[in-house]
Amino acid sequence: MEKFKALGLNKKMISVLEELKFTEPSEIQEQTIPLVLAGKDVIGNASTGSGKTLAFASAIVQNLTPGAGIQALVLTPTRELAEQITGVTKKFATNTGLNIQEVYGGVSIENQIKKLGKADVIIGTPGRVLDHLERRTMELFELKILVLDEADRMVDMGFLPDVERIIKQCPIKRQTLLFSATTSPDVQYIESRYMKSPTVVTVTQYVDSSKLQQCYYDSPSYMKFSLLVHLLKKEKSGIVMVFCNTRKNVDLIVANLKRFGLPAHAIHGGLTQSKRNFVMDKFRKDEAEILVCTDVAARGLDLKGVTHVYNYDIPGKADEYIHRIGRTARAGKEGMAVNIVTDKDYDNFRRVMMNDSFKIERIEFPNDVEKLAPSFKDQGYGKIGGNKRFYKGERTYNPNRQRFQSGNGYAGNRDRRQGSSYGGSNGRRDSHNSRDRGSRPFSRTGNRRHSQN
Template identity: 35%
Template sequence: MQSNNFTSFSFRQELHTVLEKLHFHQPTGIQEKIIPAILSGESVIGQSQTGSGKTHAFLLPIFNLLDESKQGVQFVITSPTRELATQIYNEVKKMIQYANKEGKWTTRLLVGGTDKQRMIDKLTDPPHIIVGTPGRILDLVQEGVISIFSARSFVIDEADLMLDLGLIKEIDQLLVRCNQAIQVLVFSATIPQKMQPFLKKYLSGPIHVKMDQVLSPETMEHRLIHRKHREEADVIMEISQAINPYIAIIFTNGREQADKLSNALLQRGLEVGILHGGLPARERKRALKEIQNLRYQYIVATDLAARGIHIEGVSHVINAQLPKQVEFYIHRVGRTARAGMEGTAISLYTEEDLVLIEKLEEQGLKFTFSNIKNGSWVEDKHWNRRNIRKKTDKSLEEEAWRRVPKAKKVKPGYRKKMKQQQQQIKRQLSNQTKRNYKK
């Protein structure tokens, strides 16, 4: 059961002022369970989905534990991308300002793509809180510019993304340079099995808080549009005539697809922004600033680029290509329908996506199969598994016959022998199809 407000945490007075200015009245589920553990010095694993309040679940207790009378780094906050680190850093600065502690509580942003010498000059007086990407922090630690041995807490934000990007090695090298008694705070939407050895190495008896995953808010609708051999850009142009989004994020499955789709939409007259990890640092920074300043109504993005980044007012998510995993679908659609607002997820699909769709339906997600005519939504037929199986059986039959070796000499019973070979090949193809389905 959640507290009515934050008073049960016995925060210092400045933090109550911060909470008031942030308009936080009641802790979220993850905050309710994680904050007391952090305040008592426990290492924690906080597992909950995007938009659940994870960032303030560690920032609030960190500020409560900060000792302004001591110099040196007290807290290290790591994030997998520059954009995410910058977002957390801006929140840290805002909280310092709201607490009226500017100059007394200090922080620095340490990320790549910025003037390193200028950064080194600013680290003459070590800050209380450093926020950054693992690579840049490690670089400065190895050069002796800054020491993190004095840190009492080490935050690993978006840990599963750290693992995906191969940054856990750098986190490992940073933790080796910390005091052995350091409190480690791990936050992530998912905790992959591959992360277990790392967690066992650095977290001794941690408090593991896993919030029940809400597959989709009740205020959200999920529409599916069969692509039917049409160009993705053409379908999205039709979608744009049926919706008037405040902001719509269009997801692709990679950088090349994002560039291709963005260019195709621009050629068709739709003004879109683009956000992916392949953009140069300066261009990424500019793109993110323009997006947050509402320069674009439509944004083409990849999973990695949009992960964790807070974009205010996303009313629609469009999957130009559906992901392969349930978790990625949930991450994507989690960009909209926040804080009780309504939201819409629209996904283009082909027969290859029915495995994912079926898995999502099994978990209780309800899709509306739709199409667009004359700028309006119309209902479309449900492309269920039975329809596809009929097509698959027919195509397997034909493919099996194609693979049967042609008889050089026609002998008695050759037709029966060819039929037996065809059936054997068909069984092999069918088994392969089933194995692919289970993956």
């Protein structure tokens, strides 16, 4: 524990860390804890699972006084992450007398109001926090520390206007801590406008790239689900995460996996909080292995032992791809990221492949995949899993072309809608206000900017 003591943590914190079996600080903890304890604004570029919660919780636990009003506010993009941070921070704050409350949507606001009067620390999602501020059931006059956790994901989800409205109700004299796995113009905007000479700390990726194998299968649309089932049954794995771009796709995939003997569970923004908690408890108790989810719902989930990540729908941005594959190959363990690519995914996958740091190997489509007949409703592309083909000739992914090519020589424009290989973008994407807010797809030619439906 000598390294933790050298960072400036007091005896109470050291004692708690010993009880929690901490042995030595992570890279982000080692570089940021002295800065946050000194009251400086800090930008921490670190991914989920890097130990950043202790980095900002140390200032909250050591620098605040119980019973003096709301002195710290931690904003997170998702309910699960708010719950996770609250649980960890409460452990760190053992025997300090600090009252720590979580605030997020999907549960009774009246129960939250009753607890806010005695709160010293609030950890919550922007939408519900703003709701309380507008109701005047929460006041930030005494705020000393503002934490923006997973700032890049909050921006991606469309929370930036809400975050700005919240910041404007905070005292100008405060400490602001921002943590983000990636950098974007919107995140840089927050840094430049609302932080005071912040110290930037960038740590190496928590994911071990040398232990992460990435691959893709170029699959006919009508065999996509069959391939997923084949791989899930064939691979020896621990916890598996299957990513889809919309809630509808998540529900359909889960229902059909169950039909074919694979007990899968769903996590997305359309589920009640009690249902989401129920699902996560199953994984924490090792009672479940296959989690099908959207990007938003999965962000910040505390899942250990993820061996495989399957991109059933290819994300529209390289940053989203990074967040997904970052769920595996952690803490020195091996992991696998598998992309199932059909002609509807080519544009998205090409955007991902523009990042030269991704070493994604092509694997030939297996000859022994059993053709299944999943039950998907017609969403404009025909019945997936049936006998209907959607094209003439054999289409294949060519990373060097802007347009796909087919066996009959056709290389014209195709349906450019972003989304899954069935349902297009008609399925509801997860967002903070349940509206389809997807980003505007990238156009390599620069002269075609088209919005997501």
